[in-house]
Amino acid sequence: MCEEQTVSLVDVLEEDEELEEEASAVLAGSDSDHCSYPQGYVKRQALYACNTCTPKGGEAAGVCLACSYKCHEGHDLFELYTKRNFRCDCGNRKFTELQCKLYPDKDEVNSLNKYSHNFFGVYCTCSRPYPDPDDQVEDEMIQCVVCEDWLHGRHLGCVVPDCVELQEMICEFCMNKHPFLWTYSVHLAVPGAAAQVKEETGGNSNTDVPNKEEQVDDVIEPSSKRSREEVKPSCKLKELQGTGQNRVQSGAVFWPSAWRSKLCSCNTCQERLSEAGLSFLLDESDTVLAYEKKGKNNEQRQQGQDPLMSALDNLNRVQQLEIIHGYNDMKTELKDFLQRFAAEGKVVTPDDIRQFFEQQQSRKRRRVDAGRFYCT
Template sequence: MSETPESSGKADAEDTGVSMVEILEEEERLEADANAVLGDSDDKNCTYPRGYINRQALYSCSTCKAEGAEPAGVCLACSYECHEGHDLIELYTKRFFRCDCGNSRFPNLKCKLYPDKDAVNPSNKYNHNFSGLYCICSRPYPDPDDEVDDEMIQCVVCEDWHHGRHLGTVVPDNQEYSEVVCSDCMKRHDFLWAYTLTSQATVLKKEERYTEVDVVASDSSDQASYSMSAGTSSLDASASNVSLGNLSGNSDDPDWSSNDPRFEALVKKYPPRSQVATTSDGRQQPSVDTCLLKDLKSRKYEVKEEAIFLPEGWRKKLCQCVECMTMYKDKGILFLTDDHDTVQSYEERGRQNQVPVSQHDKEVSALSQMNRIQQVELLQGFNDMKSQLSDYLKKFAENGKVVREEDIKEFFSNMQARKRQKTEEGFQYNCK
C-alpha cells in the first residue's frame, strides 16, 4: 500500500523525534565530557605556584579585559573564585601555561587564591582563542552568521581550533584518526610528512641489499632475529615466514601495510633503532649513528599544503636520536615525543580522578545544604515546572505530534525568560 503524504509526514516527524530518555542520556554524556576536561585540573587552588603546567583547563575573562588590553588566561579555580559571574571564554585545555589571574594583565583585579604573582608570565603563549576567535577565518564559535554545520577540530601543535572545511582536506571519520596538525603547522614542520610512510601501506621488494626497516619493541611471542651491518640488514621472521626487501613504492609485490598482522608481529619485537644504543658496559643511550628521519627522507614522500590526520600511537614513531631531539627542542615541539601530552591522556586522567556519585546522593547533598525557605522555594519551583510541562506536552498529545528536541529546548528557554522577568519585577513570600 502506498504511503500518503500525511502518513509520510508523520513518519518523518517520528524519525526526528527525541525521547526524554535520549535527552537524559545526552545530558549524561555532556556531563561526562565536562568531567573529563575538568577532572585533571585543580578546582580549589590556583595553579600559579606549580609553574607552567603540562596541560590544564583555561579560561579568558571578557569582563575583566579592558579594551585593547593584552590577552590573559586564568586557571579553573580562579574562574570559580575570582571570576564568578563574569563573561568567560572557555579555552578547553592549553599546554605549558601559567595562570595570569591578578597579574599586570588584570590591573583592576587581585587574585583571591594566590595574590603574590609576578607581573607577567613570559613563557605563556596566546592566540586569538583568548578573544573568542578561532580557525584561519578568525570567527567566533558558535558563529551566529555561519549557516554551515561544521565541527571544530583542534591542532595538536598550535592548539587553535579549525573548521573541518578549512583544513584543506577531507576530514576522515573520528575512528580513523587520533590527532590533527593543521596546514599552517605542517608548513612550519614539513618533516612530519616523512612520517606518513610509517602509517601508510609499505611495499616491499625482495633483494639481497636493502635499507633498514623501522621496527618497535614489545613482548610478542613470535621468534625473530634482527641483525645490521654497514649498508645491509637481514631479518629472519620464522613465525611469519616473510623476508623484507628494499622499501619501494613501485613494486609488483602485495602491499604490506601497518595494519597487516605480519607487520604487527614484527613491530612489537624491537626497540626503536633510532632511539637507543647499547654501550659496551650494558648502558643504553641515544644513538648518534642512526636516524629514522634521515632514512625516511631518503625515500619518496609527498609534501602537501593541507592538514594531516594522524593515527593513534603516531608519536611513538617519531625518531628520538640526539639530532632529532635537538631539532624538536629548537622548534619548540619537544612535547610531541610525550604521550602524556595528548588531550586523550589528559581526559583519561580526568575520568580516573572522578569519584562516582549517584544522582540520588547529589540531590540529598544539595537539599541538606538548603535552609527551610530554600527547600520550600525549590519544591514550589519543581511543582510549577511539572505543571507547565504537563500542559505544554498535552498540546502535542491532543494534536498527535511528536515532541522534538527543539520543542523541549524552547520550553526550558521560555521558563528561564519567565524566571528572569519575575526576578526583575521582584517578589516575596508572606509567612503567616
C-alpha cells in the same frame, strides 16, 4: 499558533549523559578549588579567557579553572578547552582592576605562556567566534596538537577521516613551519586524506603518495640492508628521508593513536624538536586523550566517595540499614517512574515530579502510622 517543540526524556537523558562525560573529561583533570599558579607551567589544564577583564585590544591572558569560578564569576568568559605548559595569569599585570582571590602573590607576567587569537574568542583560519551566530553550516571544530588553535573541518584543506576523536591533527600552517613533519606524514599519518588532497590539487609526478600495501611498520625500517654486526642506534628520520617518498605538502594531517611512539628520539632529533618547541611530541601522556582519561578516572574516584556512605559511618547498624533500604527503595521507584515516560516518549513536567515526591511523602506517612500501631 506554532506548536511548542518538545523532546522526549530519552533525548534529555542521552544529552545530559554526553554533557556530563565531556565535562568530566575536561574539568576533572583540573583543580576546581585551588589556583594552579603555584604549580608553575602546568603540563595541561582547562583554561578560560575573560572578555570582561581582558577584552580585545588589550593583552591576551588566561585563567585556570578555579579562578574562572572564584575570581570571574558572572564575567564573559571564553572557554579554551585545554592548553599545555600554561601558568595562570589571573590577577597579574594584565588585570588592571582585578586581584586574584585564590593566589594574589603572582609575578607581573608569565613570560613562557603562549597566546593566540583564541584568547579573544576567535578561532580557525577564518578568525570567527564559536559558536558563530552568522554561520549556518554545521561543522565540527578540531584542535591542532601543535598550535592548539581550533579549526573548522571545512577549512583544513583535507578530508576529515572517520573516528577523528581518536586521532590527532596538525594543521597545514604548523606542518609547513616544521617541514620534517611532512617526512613522517608519508609513513605515519592516517592514510586516505593525502591521496584525496592530491586528487583535488591535480598532483605532480614527483610527489607520489605511497601505495596502500606499504605498511607503517615496514617503512620505518631502513630501506637499505644492514649487516647484523651494526648495532649503533640510527636516526629513523634520516632513514625515512632516504626512501625518497614524498606526499602533497598541502592541507592538515591526521595521525593515528600511538603515532608519537614511532618518532625518532635520537639525540639529533631530540635537539631538533627542542629547538622547535615540539619536545612534547615525544610524550604520549601529553595528548588530550590522556588528559581526558585522567579526568574521567578522577571523576570515578570522586564518585566512589559517596557522601551518603560517609554520613552512615556515624550511625549505628540499625539506623544504617533503615537509611540504606529507604534510599534504595526511592532510587528504584524514581527509576521506574522515569522509565515509564521514556518508554512512551513523553516529556516529564514539573507537576509530574512534584506528584512523584508527594506520593513518596504519603507512603512514608502511612508506614509511620502503621509502625505506631504495633508500638508498645
